[in-house]
Amino acid sequence: MPFLALPRNDSLLRFEDGQVTFHYLVSTPAHPTFLYAQTHAAQLASSLLPVSPLTPPSSHTTTTTTASVELDPRFPLILLLPSECFSVAHLFSAQLADPLRSRNFNLVAVDPRGHGLTKDVPIKQSASRKYDLDVKAADCLDFVKLLLGGERVEKGMHIVACSMSGLVAARMAASWPESFGSIMITSPILERESEFMVESFQGIKELLEESRHNLHDPPCTTSDQPLLERRISDSILATNKAKLPGEVVQGFTLRWAGSERIPHHISSYLSRTWLERLVLHPKGLGAARDWWFDLYWLRQAMPPSHLAAITCDLLVVEGDWDLPYDRKVGEEIADLFPNAKSKKAVVEGPPFLLGVKRPEELTRAICAFLGVEREREVVVVVVVASGLGTGVKERIVRGLGAEEGFELVKVYGPDLVADSEDDDADSEEEEEEEAEDEEEEEEGVDVGGDESLTQYRMKLHNLAPSPADNTTMTGGFTTTRTKRTGSSSSTGNNYFSATVYHHDAASETGDAYQGPLVKTLQETHI
Numbered sequence: 001m002p003f004l005a006l007p008r009n010d011s012l013l014r015f016e017d018g019q020v021t022f023h024y025l026v027s028t029p030a031h032p033t034f035l036y037a038q039t040h041a042a043q044l045a046s047s048l049l050p051v052s053p054l055t056p057p058s059s060h061t062t063t064t065t066t067a068s069v070e071l072d073p074r075f076p077l078i079l080l081l082p083s084e085c086f087s088v089a090h091l092f093s094a095q096l097a098d099p100l101r102s103r104n105f106n107l108v109a110v111d112p113r114g115h116g117l118t119k120d121v122p123i124k125q126s127a128s129r130k131y132d133l134d135v136k137a138a139d140c141l142d143f144v145k146l147l148l149g150g151e152r153v154e155k156g157m158h159i160v161a162c163s164m165s166g167l168v169a170a171r172m173a174a175s176w177p178e179s180f181g182s183i184m185i186t187s188p189i190l191e192r193e194s195e196f197m198v199e200s201f202q203g204i205k206e207l208l209e210e211s212r213h214n215l216h217d218p219p220c221t222t223s224d225q226p227l228l229e230r231r232i233s234d235s236i237l238a239t240n241k242a243k244l245p246g247e248v249v250q251g252f253t254l255r256w257a258g259s260e261r262i263p264h265h266i267s268s269y270l271s272r273t274w275l276e277r278l279v280l281h282p283k284g285l286g287a288a289r290d291w292w293f294d295l296y297w298l299r300q301a302m303p304p305s306h307l308a309a310i311t312c313d314l315l316v317v318e319g320d321w322d323l324p325y326d327r328k329v330g331e332e333i334a335d336l337f338p339n340a341k342s343k344k345a346v347v348e349g350p351p352f353l354l355g356v357k358r359p360e361e362l363t364r365a366i367c368a369f370l371g372v373e374r375e376r377e378v379v380v381v382v383v384v385a386s387g388l389g390t391g392v393k394e395r396i397v398r399g400l401g402a403e404e405g406f407e408l409v410k411v412y413g414p415d416l417v418a419d420s421e422d423d424d425a426d427s428e429e430e431e432e433e434e435a436e437d438e439e440e441e442e443e444g445v446d447v448g449g450d451e452s453l454t455q456y457r458m459k460l461h462n463l464a465p466s467p468a469d470n471t472t473m474t475g476g477f478t479t480t481r482t483k484r485t486g487s488s489s490s491t492g493n494n495y496f497s498a499t500v501y502h503h504d505a506a507s508e509t510g511d512a513y514q515g516p517l518v519k520t521l522q523e524t525h526i
Contacts, residue, residue: 002026002068003117004146012138013123013131022143023117024110025089025404026069027096029103033069034089034096034408036388036396041413047397048405069399071147076156076181077106079144083163083187083353084292085252085273087116090266091162093411094359100372101363110143112136112168114277114291117403122283123290130294133164137171144172156181160366162355163187164295166316166333167302174306182313183340184366186354188333191301194325201296204252207245208278208285215279244275258321258351265414266356307336314340315369317362319350343369 002025005018014020027033037044071077080096082088088109089096096107113131114120123131144157158181161169166185173180193201252270256262262270281287289297314337318330334342345365350358367373388396400408410417 027107037408038097081165120291256353
């Protein structure tokens with residue numbers, strides 16, 4: 001599981017070494033992580049199964065040891081930066097798994113502060129500044145320099161950035177001139193937010209504050225119960241029933257997708273992330289300022305001298321329907337950079353969030369801009385995917401942590417991940433597992449410390465492992481991990497324990513194997 005710790009810099013709101021630690025994933029032509037996840041989602045899901053004591057160890061593909069992926073200096077590099085709220089894997093899943101880019105580029109998907117498995121960083125009250133676009137750009141630029149060892153990429157480096165990250169990418173290019181061959185901005189936003197959007201965002205903030213108040217300060221109606229006991233009981237009850245205000249969900253859905261719908265696995269991730277980080281977080285919305293809100297409140301235009309320093313190629317891609325503004329803004333963004341070689345593309349028909357709603361059109365525009373031919377792409381997918389040898393597949397699986405693997409399954413095989421609709425079908429199994437968990441607790445089994453444990457499900461029905469993968473399936477398992485909320489670390493508090501139920505494919509009854517609904521990792525924040 002690759003993480004890269006940034007050095008201390010108080011002026012950049014890094015108050016100690018490693019306090020800001022970026023999570024990222026790498027794909028190279030010889031190690032196409034995302035293409036594998038797209039074409040082998042079921043096998044990747046099966047690799048998350050724990051080792052069964054009833055199955056020979058030699059028949060398992062283990063993911064307990066991760067191996068780093070080295071960049072290939074023979075190929076150029078593309079750095080992908082997500083929009084606010086999103087993880088880069090959710091937002092650019094199609095572009096990361098595009099077969100032609102997978103075999104022609106090093107792809108680096110990175111999540112800045114507060115995104116994905118990169119935790120948010122509390123800002124000291126005594127700090128001289130807040131988390132703004134300049135700090136975010138400096139974080140990303142230091143990440144790139146550390147990743148490359150301070151050297152420029154001989155074959156060239158490019159940035160693909162969505163929405164606000166487009167403004168971050170521009171600052172990176174101005175701070176490290178002649179290092180980037182191009183900047184590609186999709187779903188652009190204005191340098192200074194419109195008054196309407198600021199007012200809308202303020203309204204969303206007030207709705208979230210009201211939800212937090214109702215959750216953490218519920219009315220006490222029982223006078224004969226001790227005050228502290230009532231507050232604890234009411235708080236637990238409210239937490240279990242906590243939901244985002246409908247206006248918040250509708251507001252962001254309208255901004256990103258207009259009259260269309262956001263895919264369920266993405267809307268589910270966003271709802272859970274916002275709930276945990278904006279409503280349930282102990283610091284409340286104050287924590288959101290540390291990684292998100294101040295990017296809106298404190299946005300300032302880049303100085304003309306900085307804009308003039310950007311001389312790389314520039315692509316701006318935007319839709320032309322259901323936009324967050326009263327006009328298309330791509331031309332305005334392109335005109336900001338007088339010395340850039342600008343080229344603009346408009347994808348007709350789609351709403352604002354192209355990476356989610358029109359991934360194919362966005363991929364086509366980016367590949368054309370980079371000079372990558374996409375004809376006969378279906379054939380290329382088959383050739384590239386089938387060309388992955390067993391050794392390559394095993395290295396990809398070993399290079400992924402359990403959380404990373406599960407996140408990629410959610411992105412590329414969302415039908416394998418269970419949701420609330422599966423609750424009734426699995427209720428009996430849950431009761432049995434809860435009884436076993438109680439027995440384990442009575443026996444003193446350590447399942448990862450004192451922190452609360454949260455379980456989520458994956459569906460592996462009729463999942464047959466690929467013979468080349470040498471993966472042995474078990475019928476079901478329970479995996480738990482500590483619940484991440486707010487600024488808790490994602491690198492040191494993950495615990496995994498498993499109760500394994502092994503069923504042979506050819507059982508005594510002669511029935512064909514049908515994998516039951518099985519438990520797996522918590523929905524995480526990428």
